[in-house]
Amino acid sequence: MPRLLEKAADVPPVLTVYLVEDDPLLARHVLDALARADGIHCVGHADRLAQARAELPRCRPQVLLSDLGLPDGDGTELIRELDSSPPSWHPHILVYSVFGDESRVIHAIEAGADGYFLKGCSDPELIHAVQGASHGESPISPAIARYLLKRFASADAGRVLTTQEQAVLKLVAQGYVAEEVAERLGLSPHVVATHVRGIYAKLQTMHRVPVTSLSD
Structure with a gap:
């Protein structure tokens, strides 16, 4: 057994x-x-x-x-x-x-x-x-990164995003993939992915409104 x-x-x-x-x-x-x-x-x-x-x-x-x-x-x-x-x-x-x-x-x-x-x-x-x-990964493309930069700019990104989150977005917007972003910022790809998740979470917090949840 x-x-x-x-x-x-x-x-x-x-x-x-x-x-x-x-x-x-x-x-x-x-x-x-x-x-x-x-x-x-x-x-x-x-x-x-x-x-x-x-x-x-x-x-x-x-x-x-x-x-x-x-x-x-x-x-x-x-x-x-x-x-x-x-x-x-x-x-x-x-x-x-x-x-x-x-x-x-x-x-x-x-x-x-x-x-x-x-x-x-x-x-x-x-x-x-x-x-x-x-595994908690959140994909992001240059077009989405550029859109997010504009969105956070209107919300004073300096008070919403960390310095590294802003740097990640700017590099992705320029066309760099996660591994290249990590190398340029001296980070691991995992940390870059964590920053992307954090950016998405902040976007959700900025726009979250109360709704009726699904029934159990």
């Missing part, structure tokens, strides 16, 4: 994911990619906000992948509701994005999203984004 328990303890934990997407072809592609990935299990898929609202409190996934434009509303509404849900459960949230859609991504981050990934990305990129989200 002790040997059986030892083997069970060696089994890596499964990362649970829930998908909100109304495009059947895209949803099928994402579900297939998740099904092929080791250590990931999709616990549900909804093509409407109403369905997601009903199922998420029961499924309680670790990562939520959500489109924003849905037939019965905006995915940002769902994200805002989840952000105010009981502290015992809150998923890491990634939203779909397309080039030139930075404004909607920023609104989703303000509502509580942890990051985004591009529609049409490769399967490895999708899986990397999901796994990264589960």
Whole structure:
């Protein structure tokens, strides 16, 4: 019996994911990619906000992948509701994005999203984004960084962001990737990722408003 328990303890934990997407072809592609990935299990898929609202409190996934434009509303509404849900459960949230859609991504981050990934990305990129989200990583692009610099400038960034957070944003806005930003600032990539999460959290705090949470 002790040997059986030892083997069970060696089994890596499964990362649970829930998908909100109304495009059947895209949803099928994402579900297939998740099904092929080791250590990931999709616990549900909804093509409407109403369905997601009903199922998420029961499924309680670790990562939520959500489109924003849905037939019965905006995915940002769902994200805002989840952000105010009981502290015992809150998923890491990634939203779909397309080039030139930075404004909607920023609104989703303000509502509580942890990051985004591009529609049409490769399967490895999708899986990397999901796994990264589960570890607390928050992706950021030059376009998003430039948008954030403008947003924080209007809120007196010197009082909101730390000196290093401002430096990270400025370098990302110039096109440097995380490893290059880390090298230029004498930091580790992990610390850079921590700064990005901190920037997103401050953006959310600036724009957080009370909402009715999802039912238990």
